[in-house]
Amino acid sequence: MANILIVEDDKDLNNAYKIILESENHSVQSAFNGKEALESLKTFKPDLILLDLLMPIMGGLEFLKQYRQTSKHPDVKVLIFTNMENSPEVSEAYSLGADRCIIKSWTAPQNLSRVISDTLSGRAASATA
Amino acid sequence: MKPDIDIPATIEEQQVLAEALFTSIGEGAIATDEFGKITRINPRALDILGTSKKEMIGAWFPKKIKSVKEDGTPVSLIDRPITRAFLTGKIITEKGLYVHKDGHTIPVTITVSPVILEGKPVGAIEVFRDITVEAEVDKLKSDFISLASHQLRTPLSAIKTYSHMLIDGYMGEVSSAQKKSLRTIIAGTNRMNELISTLLNITRLESGNMVANIKEVYPVRLLEEIVKEHALSAADRDIHLIFKAPKSSNLSIKTDALLFKEILSNLVSNAIKYTPEGGKVSLHVKKRRYDVLFSVADSGVGIPKHAQDQIFTKFFRAQNVVRQETSGTGLGLYLVKGIVDALDGKIWFESQEGKGTVFYVCLPK
Numbered sequence A: 001m002a003n004i005l006i007v008e009d010d011k012d013l014n015n016a017y018k019i020i021l022e023s024e025n026h027s028v029q030s031a032f033n034g035k036e037a038l039e040s041l042k043t044f045k046p047d048l049i050l051l052d053l054l055m056p057i058m059g060g061l062e063f064l065k066q067y068r069q070t071s072k073h074p075d076v077k078v079l080i081f082t083n084m085e086n087s088p089e090v091s092e093a094y095s096l097g098a099d100r101c102i103i104k105s106w107t108a109p110q111n112l113s114r115v116i117s118d119t120l121s122g123r124a125a126s127a128t129a
Numbered sequence B: 001m002k003p004d005i006d007i008p009a010t011i012e013e014q015q016v017l018a019e020a021l022f023t024s025i026g027e028g029a030i031a032t033d034e035f036g037k038i039t040r041i042n043p044r045a046l047d048i049l050g051t052s053k054k055e056m057i058g059a060w061f062p063k064k065i066k067s068v069k070e071d072g073t074p075v076s077l078i079d080r081p082i083t084r085a086f087l088t089g090k091i092i093t094e095k096g097l098y099v100h101k102d103g104h105t106i107p108v109t110i111t112v113s114p115v116i117l118e119g120k121p122v123g124a125i126e127v128f129r130d131i132t133v134e135a136e137v138d139k140l141k142s143d144f145i146s147l148a149s150h151q152l153r154t155p156l157s158a159i160k161t162y163s164h165m166l167i168d169g170y171m172g173e174v175s176s177a178q179k180k181s182l183r184t185i186i187a188g189t190n191r192m193n194e195l196i197s198t199l200l201n202i203t204r205l206e207s208g209n210m211v212a213n214i215k216e217v218y219p220v221r222l223l224e225e226i227v228k229e230h231a232l233s234a235a236d237r238d239i240h241l242i243f244k245a246p247k248s249s250n251l252s253i254k255t256d257a258l259l260f261k262e263i264l265s266n267l268v269s270n271a272i273k274y275t276p277e278g279g280k281v282s283l284h285v286k287k288r289r290y291d292v293l294f295s296v297a298d299s300g301v302g303i304p305k306h307a308q309d310q311i312f313t314k315f316f317r318a319q320n321v322v323r324q325e326t327s328g329t330g331l332g333l334y335l336v337k338g339i340v341d342a343l344d345g346k347i348w349f350e351s352q353e354g355k356g357t358v359f360y361v362c363l364p365k
Helices: A010-022 A034-040 A062-071 A088-095 A111-123 B011-024 B045-051 B081-088 B133-169 B176-206 B219-236 B259-272 B303-311 B320-322 B332-342
Strands: A003-007 A029-030 A048-051 A075-080 A102-103 B029-035 B038-041 B092-101 B105-117 B120-130 B215-217 B240-244 B254-257 B282-289 B291-298 B346-352 B356-364
Touching: A003 A010, A003 A034, A010 A029, A010 A111, A010 B133, A029 A034, A048 A062, A048 A111, A048 B215, A062 A075, A062 A088, A075 A088, A075 A111, A088 A102, A102 A111, A102 B259, A111 B133, A111 B219, B011 B133, B029 B045, B038 B346, B045 B105, B045 B120, B081 B092, B081 B105, B081 B120, B105 B133, B176 B219, B176 B259, B176 B332, B219 B240, B219 B259, B219 B282, B219 B291, B254 B259, B254 B320, B254 B356, B259 B282, B259 B291, B259 B356, B332 B346
Parallel strands: A003 A029, A003 A048, A048 A075, A075 A102, B240 B282
Antiparallel strands: B029 B038, B029 B120, B092 B105, B105 B120, B215 B254, B282 B291, B291 B356, B346 B356
16 A cells, blocks of 8 residues: 555545545545645655645645655656646646646546556556646 | 729839738738748838838848747748748748847737749748737636636535545445435536536637647556446446457557547547437447547437538537437537547547447547
8 A cells, every 4th residue: 555645725625535545545644735745745755646736825836846856756656636637737747747637526536546556556657648 | 894993004003002902901911022032011010020111121031020939949941931831832821929129029820822923933922910919818718717627626526526435435324315316416516527628628629729748648547437437327327338448458549648538538428328228338449550449339319310410510419319318518529529630530420310329539549
């Protein structure tokens, strides 16, 4: 099972993902914006970061930029979880090394777990977008 | 027979008329000789570029009329519309960025017509329009789309996630009557999601803002996700939704995963919607030499022969489906066709009324 960092400003959604992922025995930490995520990365070593893009204080793109500059763990998977498909923000996230992008409002919990395990196993790493 | 208008008799008169026409055009207009030297330029062009007639006449067009890309680097000579018009002998129309004398860029639409005399180019006429205002409106529109998609979907994400969590037992046991209600909620959010996606993508497609993020994609995994996403709506109508993955599930194509899902999701959702209860919807994927062929087959109502030509037209809905199912927008297949085109693919179908339809999509590898 994996270490997963959830970065999502919506408290209800953040909590929902936490419940779902913990029920699958993942070890989960929650952050509510990019700044908090950078802070928790000082102590928590995730295998995968589930990242929202539009957040207050520090959004997902700014987080990714800073994370890529400072991180010593380039193999950490980044799964963009947003409601803005086909936008310049998504293209930029890919150019910053995001592994995959999925649309929140489309994604049922079972599919979320599946996409996470695909991304972790590398099957979907290149598999998507 | 006497002509309706007076045609100037002398060459001088014709020249004066041509000059008057050129000067009075409301857009920027520039004429060149066969070497690309500027022979005429109208006041509107001088105004847009912030330059003077003295500076322009006799100068080489590609040097004096500076054109740059979005990133500020110059457009190479071979890519300039005027060069292509000379080389192909055809009229070239496209959008570009010109540089004003003071250095700022101006978004323009450019049309260059080669002037051909006895089969040889003897010059070119370029007409260009300053579209600064249109570009600003486009930008506002696309910002609005991004914001609206986010704002409309955020509450839906919570409804969908928590409904699924309830139905899947994350919050304890639920009765079958409660499950039924939850399925209705989920079906409603799915429908709302489809509508939002369709409207957003159509706006993007029509404003030229459809961005394809081309990467290596494993379509079998995505098809499995699509089947999962539609499993509930299929089960509700007792429709057998089948996807038998091929043995080589590591099949990959270079495309945009989200747009790919939008195409196939739309086709599957249509197939389920227009297939009577107890019917069958199946997905297939086949690797071919240069492309990959996807198909969605149903045992549904079919598309009447007389409606088949119009099926990809905006707002079109065939009479037999309007009678049966009133909630469609007539936008789904129009959008699907637009996205397939944007991904350099092809789409077609075979259909028999009362028996069913197969939609085929092929996408380059």
